Amino acid sequence: MKSYWGFAIVIFFACKSVQEKIIKPSYIHFKIEKNTLIVSAKNPLSCPTFITFNKGSLDTVIHINPFQEKVILKLQDTLPDTLKVLKKYNPIMKYGSYPFKKYDTSFNYGLPFSKGKRYKIMQGHFGKFSHNSNFSKYAIDFKMNVGQPVCAMRDGVVVAIKEDSNEGGKNKKYYDKANYILIYHKDGTFSQYVHLKQNGAAVEKNDSVKKGQIIGYSGNTGFSTAPHLHFGVFKPTTNGFVSIPYLLDSIPSEKYKKGKYAFNN
Incomplete structure (x- = not known):
């Protein structure tokens, strides 16, 4: 898996x-x-x-x-x-729900890191390295050193956590080694936070979380070229999760381009 x-x-x-x-x-x-x-x-x-x-x-x-x-x-x-x-x-x-109804396209997601921080974007939408599938096409990667706080982008409930891995690297054999947190939102969508450090979850399964709450700590586990946070928002389908665009800190997520910085003011 x-x-x-x-x-x-x-x-x-x-x-x-x-x-x-x-x-x-x-x-x-x-x-x-x-x-x-x-x-x-x-x-x-x-x-x-x-x-x-x-x-x-x-x-x-x-x-x-x-x-x-x-x-x-x-x-x-x-x-x-x-x-x-x-x-x-x-x-x-x-x-997820079946059949899946329309989700809230106007919701303003928060940046997944603490106030006063800024991070450089390593890969944005449709990135050639790994954001090139229905699952990942609208994902964003922020360059974050290991151990930086990761915050919930939206209120929700934690439905899955993996934090036991301490392995990562550029080889695709590390796919299954990525630590992550998966959160369910009231409009039926999900958000996921990936490459967390070992034992890097600050929440537990079935916990309710609030937008801006620290939920974990960044890392370099899984298929990763450097320490960073990968996150995405999904709708469920019978063929699995499908990546969707979103508003991020009042800016369309497509505007977060590789090489630019995002500031959480």
């Missing part, structure tokens, strides 16, 4: 196949009632999620509210071979 560069971030409990062995995802539950196998999914997070799975010739999508458990399949006259059921239907839980 890639930590942030691909939409694999949203396939956070994907059913894995290793030499034809299927591992039951922790969010899937089975029970048998009167010759019927009932398959349910429980959302363990404080944000909405949805399940995608194969059913006949069409993919099916079921929305699940925070911490809710919902039945997704009822299979009658079926032997309770649950691993075969997982392999056939491949249920995958993803972040």
